[in-house]
Amino acid sequence: MGSALSATEGLEKNPANYVPLSPISFLVRTKDIFPYRTSVIYGDKKYTWAETYERCVRFASALKKAGLKKGEVVSILSPNIPPMFEAHFAVAMAGGVLNTINMRLEHDTLAYIFDHAETKILIVDRQFSLPVKQALNECENKSFKIIDIVDEMAPEVSGEDNKLGDIDYESFVASGDADFDWQMPDDEWDSLALNYTSGTSGRPKGVVYHHRGAYLMAMGTIPGWNIQNHPTYLYVVPMFHCNGWGHAWTMTALAGTIVCLRYVDPGDIYTALSKNKVTHFGGAPIVLSMLINATDEQRKPLHNKVHAMTAGAPPPAAVIEKVQKLGIDITQVYGLTETFGHVLECVWQDQWDGLNFTDQAAIKAQQGVVFPMMEGMRIVNLETGEPVARDGEELGEIQLRGNTVMKGYLKAPDATAEAFKDGWFHSGDLAVMHPSGYAEIRDRLKDIIISGGENISSVEVEGVLFKHPAVSLAAVVARPDEKWGETPCAFIELKEGEDVTEDELLKFCREHLAGFQMPKTILFEDLPKTATGKIQKFKLREKARHL
Known part of the structure; x- marks a missing residue:
């Protein structure tokens, strides 16, 4: 006889016990519970969570009125300002797929992305009107609607020469209905975002994210970074990069306050940290170097402990040591565009508390172990196919498995199959495994x-x-x-x-x-x-x- 639980009758999924996971649900919960808490700060502008929710609903409604259908792509070129944050909810609420684009790309790559993604609606900060105009002249896809972001904190861009669309962002949002009946996704595997790699071999690849992965990335970041409710988060890491490491969704789930930063400047960062009593921020190692090397005039006092997440080329231990002395606690993480961002972290162990700053910094430079939402990581010898020794010496490729791995590469089934060979995602990064079980990158297969x-x-x-x-x-x-x-x-x-x-x-x-x-x-x-x-x-x- 089988187990009593082997019977399936009456144990099926139904609306009471199964709801597709989506980060949109964080926005609904937070506006219901904390409607009057500050959601977003940008310069002198402040929004509450109730206001942010209404703006996102109107934005979603306007997108539908503009003809956006389920699964179609909305591309956006914007710094870390409120429209970019709002797009992380509104596009999904309209059933679309959000494509955040690197603002530093040349016009020919922009043209390629507009064509490859089959962009239906394009939202552009007018600061980037020139390369976008050049891209529009080159791409075959010329039928999409364009919406201009006009930001008073941007460089001078007034005049018809910088106008791309027939409506500005604020007018577009205002044209939407506040009572728009948006819908959660029917399937958590539905595509949520499309992010392009930096083109490590030829043209960039389009990496497709799903709702489930984004939800779990946000939830896994909370215990992984040990964040409590109501953090104040300075958005330094570009939201065009892995959707800003998913922190837009994470901070919404925690009813935090997001401080937007148009320019990554050491003086602006110090001012924002001090003025807003920021508790958390994320950024590449260059941001840490900026803070260390800031002038006395740029520096401002930090009124509280600040927690920083950093990823990219591992920062030298000397840099980490200097940042720690500023009162900023560093968490080194590792991830790729294909993994929704960070999936490994250097989790701190109590037995390391007694080490000197230099030794602690050397440990913090390691990429570490899996985040709670990631199922598996291994480092495999490329010749033998076996896991490397835990000796901190033998090199192997980092391979990953879990729910925050991409659906695949858009329109590239062969590349997707190669990346998922043997049931693991092949990172292309070479690393060693320390006796502690912590990984540390040493080189890159793809240079x-x-x-x-x-x-x-x-x-x-x-x-x-x-x-x-x-x-x-x-x-x-x-x-x-x-x-x-x-x-x-x-x-x-x-x-x-x-x-x-x-x-x-x-x-x-x-x-x-x-x-x-x-x-x-x-x-x-x-x-x-x-x-x-x-x-x-x-x-x-x-x-x-x-x-």
């Missing part, structure tokens, strides 16, 4: 350079350098940088009889690369090669580390 939190493809930069008529060979590797974490370092072998200066090459690169992709160091020399002519990048990496 990704992480500069200021942005991924830079060495292959893409090399491809541009190769186009110069004087260049015979080019190899680009990461050079450690205290401010940016890493910067591109280019090694150039010239064609016989050819000559070119560093300034000439940089000028050439500016015509083809975004600013953050530009080589910061260029060296001219014969490149080391194997017997078959393959460039020995490991030798160049070692040299770059000691420049």
Whole structure:
């Protein structure tokens, strides 16, 4: 006989015991319980959670009136200001898929994204009107509606030349109905967001998120970061990057206050931290370096303990040590666009409390262990397929499994299958496992350079350098940088009889690369090669580390 619970009659899913998970539900709960608490601060503007909810409902209604259908894409280019935050709820409430776009991208990549995503509605801060206009001239998809964000705190952008759409954002939101009967998703596997990678090999890939993963990312961040109700969160990490690590949803679930920051400037960050008594913020290691190196004039007193989450190229232990002394507690995390953001963290252990600052900082630079919402992490030897030894020495690839892994790459089934080979997501990052069971990244299979939190493809930069008529060979590797974490370092072998200066090459690169992709160091020399002519990048990496 089987167990009594093996019977299924009467134990089916029904509306009483099963509701699809979606981060939209956080907004509903918070506005019901804490309608008058401050939700968003931007400059002199303040909204309550009741006001934010109504704005999101009106926004969703306006999107539906504009013809948005379920599963269609709404793209947005915006800094971390209220419209970007509101889009993280309103687009989903309208049944759409939110595509937040990196503001630093060149026009040709923007055009590619508009076409590949099949954008139906585009929301653009007028500061970025010029590259968007260029992209619109190049892309095939020209039928989408455009909405302009007109922000008084933006640089001067007045005039018809900067106008893209036929309506501004505030007017668009006001045109929506406050009593719009929006619907939760029927299926938590429905697509919620579309995020493009930085194009580590050729064109960027479109990473598709689902409602379930976003919900669990928010819920897992709460115990993982040990956050209590009503935090005050400074939004430094770009919301265009992994949907701002999901913190828009996390802080909404906690009825927190989100302080928006248009510009990532050390003076602005210190002012916001001090004025608003910020308790939490997230950002790339470059943000930590900015705070350390800020002038006396830029610095402001911190009135309370501040908790910072950082990810990207691991910050040097010296940087972490200096930040800790400012009164900012650092949590090092690791993740990828494909994992909704952070999925590993350096969970602190009590036995480390007695260590000196330097030793503590070395531990905090590790990527650590899985967040509560992530099911599994392993580091696998690429030759044997077996887990690496816990010796802090043997290299292997980080592989991940859990509910905050993407649905897959949009329109790229082969790439998706390759990424999910053997039932694990293959990160492409090489790491060691310490005896403590904590992972630490040592290198990257794809030669990704992480500069200021942005991924830079060495292959893409090399491809541009190769186009110069004087260049015979080019190899680009990461050079450690205290401010940016890493910067591109280019090694150039010239064609016989050819000559070119560093300034000439940089000028050439500016015509083809975004600013953050530009080589910061260029060296001219014969490149080391194997017997078959393959460039020995490991030798160049070692040299770059000691420049």
